[in-house]
Amino acid sequence: MLQIVPLCMLCGFNASFLMSIIPTSMHFNENNANMLYIPAIYSLGAGTGEVLMGLIISESSKRIQGFGLKPTMAIGTAALMVYCTLIHASTPAEAPMKPTSEEPLLFYQSYPLIFVIALICGISDCCFNGVRSVICALVMPSRRAQSFSVSRMYQAAACVIIFFFSPMLPLHVYTVGLPLLAILSTFVFFKVVNSTERMERKLTSDTNLEQEKI
Template structure:
């Protein structure tokens, strides 16, 4: 019965793809899928990534009487909304069987719908609607990201995984760049420290339309017939058992430390840092505009990093992934130190007149944003690469574990973000940065060593066979 249901659901997607595009060469089809996948995620996440950086400020206006954006009876908290998203995200990643049972294309479309519903609640601010849509988004995020990892892996091989990971990351994360440019001009036009109702509704409508466009575009992703026989062979229970077995392996346990750090880092760049800039009164009336500008430069760093690692993806095949992760480690440590110097300790908690260690400098704040984005791209592109390459046979399980740990870290971080001062949050990030980098490099070095031994053994066997023939 379940097999029949899966075939009925997937049939319209297969038929649409065949009628529109006919037959393609496999390599051309794979390239098409990767580029379209990046475009879809760029559009879908233009809404969510932009919301993540500004919703705390929007909700602050909505709960402040006389702000122009005040909503009577609304007491929503942006940090807690994000915490709910990532808590449900974490729980939903425990069971990734749905991503294996239906095709990844169908699963991604269902997940994208949840993102659209979350953006739509911005137009009708209500406490219950906010937190319910946050919970639904947590489920949607779990299935869309696990399916994305599986789909990217199916359209890549060992020689193209690093390149495709970089291309996808650059395209998808450019969503923040697009969204924050739009928000910057919208907020600048309002001319006040608060976000009025008209501005809030305009932002919500535009972000919702873009998210819906990305969801519709997913219908044009092509199926992967060369791999469908393997992805549909396992039942839900077997898939869950495979995930558990993979999680307790030595390499995956070590990589889980890296995964956890990427979640804490995401909390810093996507919400805490921009909010801290917006609440620093030393920046004056420019603080609100700087929040949007910070998001633009974070995205610029993300896009530049992803593009570079995509263009020069062949270098990671030759020299390994660890140099890029080490670069990300250095840049992130510099970024955390600059944030420590430039922003007041109490800045994540609300508007503050407190002084930083140095006189708060808006140019230094924006430069730090760029470093945060570029360093995040270093880590995430290489995590995508190692999961899609080294764990290709269990890509759905591997990506589900990655998103489980990352979302778990985000959930915890978003819970303590409204109550923990900036310096403590930066200290947590620094400690995990060190541990995550060491864990990733250890796995990469051990994998390279094992691969070299295997090649030497193969060469030795070939030489022995050649000598015996002579």
Template sequence: MDSPKSSISSETTTRRFELLCIMMLTFGQLCIMTGYDSQSFILESVIHSIHEKEPERISPYAGYYGQAVCYLAYVTACLFSPSFLYATSAKTTLLISSICFTSFPLGFLFTNSYYYYFSSALNGIGFAFYYTGNGGYITSHSTRQTIESNVSLSWSLGCCCMIVGSIIMAIITSVTQEAAPEILDVLNATMGASVSGHGIERRFGDSEIYLLFSVFAAISSLAIFTFMLLPSQDVSNCIEPSEKLVSFKNGMKLMADTLTSSKMFKLAPTFLLTGIHTSFWLSIFPTTLTFNMHNSKLIYLPAIYGFGIGVGETIMGLIISTLSKRIKDFGLKPTMLIGCVLTTIFCFVAFLSTPFNATVTPSHEDPLLFQPNRVTVFLVAMIGGMSDCCLCSVRSVICALAMPKRRAQAFSVSKIYQSLGSCVIFFISPFLNLYHYVFGIPILCLLAGIFFFRQAGQTQVMERKLTQ
């Protein structure tokens, strides 16, 4: 018979092993997302700068089209990624995802349209595989008592990727742009007449592009080695063992049943909102900061914006985690309401501070009320990060509660709708101006809120019946 002392020692050892696995998983996430999120802030602006120098090399809207291809591949991969997890393992799925992520920034060392779109598609596949593998690995390395703390730890540290990325961008910008003010003065003097004296847009030089994407590729490659070294052994009493009893064929059938579920249809507006809003705050709005000719000398705005997003995500994550322990079901209706309000505020501030056509082309038009500066960009980025954290949190919670026997499939379906929304927006973004986003997204917030509240209420009733 085991003594109490040996039992405590065993529990301590198991917890240490859990933390080791979760920390390695989180470090891998930090590596791949540092590159992806940071480059998304500047992707369209970088592509535009390359096109200005060599028009035949790549389309001026390839930044948006490439992300559309990424999310289209994401939609497709989400259909079979849970079944792939069943057929292989979480570790294998994560390893493949890290290779896909690393392939994308490497393309900017020799920019080519064909490789660019190919690597964008690989990026989308990497997304689907990563999120599926992440969920599978956490559940096989967590017990019922530690799952919440492990998820919170992984989320909080993972959100630091944008802070790390913003610091990298600021350092590289300071190294490569020392002569930027003088160059911009010359360009503004020679081109002032054509742009009404407001200056030219912020442009990225070859050395800055090479350094940025070389560093992003190097950091992403660290995830490959990290996931290779991940322990494969499950912890005792884990929530879901890594050895799956479902075949690939049966997994696809479960996926089809979940995709046609009435619950998923009711939650579709929420998932679409998450995808469209992500496209706006992650790529389209930061592009306007660069395309606004009034900001031509504010070369650190992308770094400041990324830092603000990371801070907002982290703060809201801690708030939700704290209040969820004190207020029952805070992660459902209250968090959704806060997320919709913050999303609307984000759109309203963007409406007041952004030229209407700066989403697709360099603009010297005046904003409706005020020009963005370092402080306002940081504050609006914090709001954007907090709103995204709310929407992503409620998506995860409602998927877990509404379909407890098909969590992996429900989460994949949510990502299908989310990536489908992003895909459509990026494909049509060259034809949209600011007003389409700042009015359309709040309307979608209202629609998503109505359907989400209805489904959340039904889920709470179902839970009460099960516990009676």
């Protein structure tokens, strides 16, 4: 169970970042002062990303064995890196902490960009929460409810940590730290999946041998 702690923490950090830190930084960015519909556009994009990715995972899992594990985790990590890059390039460094008129690194935000960022955020969140649910069931098949509850505890702890320190953390802490955590979580997740697959093959092989003896 401890092997999936990085993934559980990533789910918490990512959820807090996309639901609170990003919208706050967009409002604190005084370059967006005339953009009154940021909450609506951002919410629409995030919701669309969640639903769209959920449908993709559902349909692809029917056609591709194991799509809900490694491929979904890889998609989530890639999506996180993309949206962190877009946010880093378009948001002032102090925007998560206080109102600022500082210039962005590369380009200004617009409604289409905000929608795209939110869409990719929703995709990544759906991927991470999906693989967490699946791996909890695989790691502890006889105690699925307990393992999922423990994973939610780690996720909640991550949310508390990031909310507590958010008034003191500049933007690059999130946009650099989250991708690094995502990469670490991906490597650990792949290792757990490989271990689980080997265990399943061994159990299947043992079962077949017993049936042949009978």
